[in-house]
Amino acid sequence: MTTQQLTKNQGLVFDVLSHSDSPLSAYTILDKLRDNGFRAPLQVYRALDKLLEFGLVHRLESINAFVACAHPHEGCQNHGITAFTICETCSKVTEFHDHVIEDRLKAFAKDRNFKTGKTTIEIRGTCAGCA
Ligand SMILES: [Zn+2]
Numbered sequence: 001m002t003t004q005q006l007t008k009n010q011g012l013v014f015d016v017l018s019h020s021d022s023p024l025s026a027y028t029i030l031d032k033l034r035d036n037g038f039r040a041p042l043q044v045y046r047a048l049d050k051l052l053e054f055g056l057v058h059r060l061e062s063i064n065a066f067v068a069c070a071h072p073h074e075g076c077q078n079h080g081i082t083a084f085t086i087c088e089t090c091s092k093v094t095e096f097h098d099h100v101i102e103d104r105l106k107a108f109a110k111d112r113n114f115k116t117g118k119t120t121i122e123i124r125g126t127c128a129g130c131a
C-alpha cells in the first residue's frame with residue numbers, strides 16, 4: 001500500500017496525521033480539514049478506518065487518538081505487535097517494534113491457545129525531554 005493509492009479524503013487525513021507532532025483525535029482532524037470540504041466526523045472515521053486497515057495509521061486506544069505509522073513503507077500491518085511510548089506532558093508518541101517482546105507475547109498466547117488479533121502496547125509516562 002502506498003499513499004498514491006489513497007482516495008482524496010484518505011490522502012488528506014493521512015497528510016494531516018503525517019505532519020502532526022502529536023496524536024490527533026478524529027475531531028481535531030475534522031477541524032483541520034474543514035477548508036478541504038470535510039463536514040462530518042463520519043468522513044474522517046471512514047478515511048481513518050481504511051488507513052488503519054492499510055497499516056498507514058495507528059489508533060492509540062488509551063488516549064483515543066490517531067498517529068501516522070512511523071514506517072508505513074515497511075507495511076506495518078504485517079507486524080504482529082505495535083508498541084508506543086506516549087508522553088503525558090507533551091503528547092509526543094514514539095512507535096517501536098521489538099521482536100523479543102513480540103515473541104514473548106506470541107508464546108504466551110500460544111500456550112493458552114489464544115488466537116491473537118491486533119495487539120498494541122501503549123506505555124504512558126514522561127519522555128526524556130519532559131523528565
Ligand atoms: Zn506502524
Ligand SMILES: [Zn+2]
Nearest residue numbers: 087090127130
Ligand atoms: Zn514529553
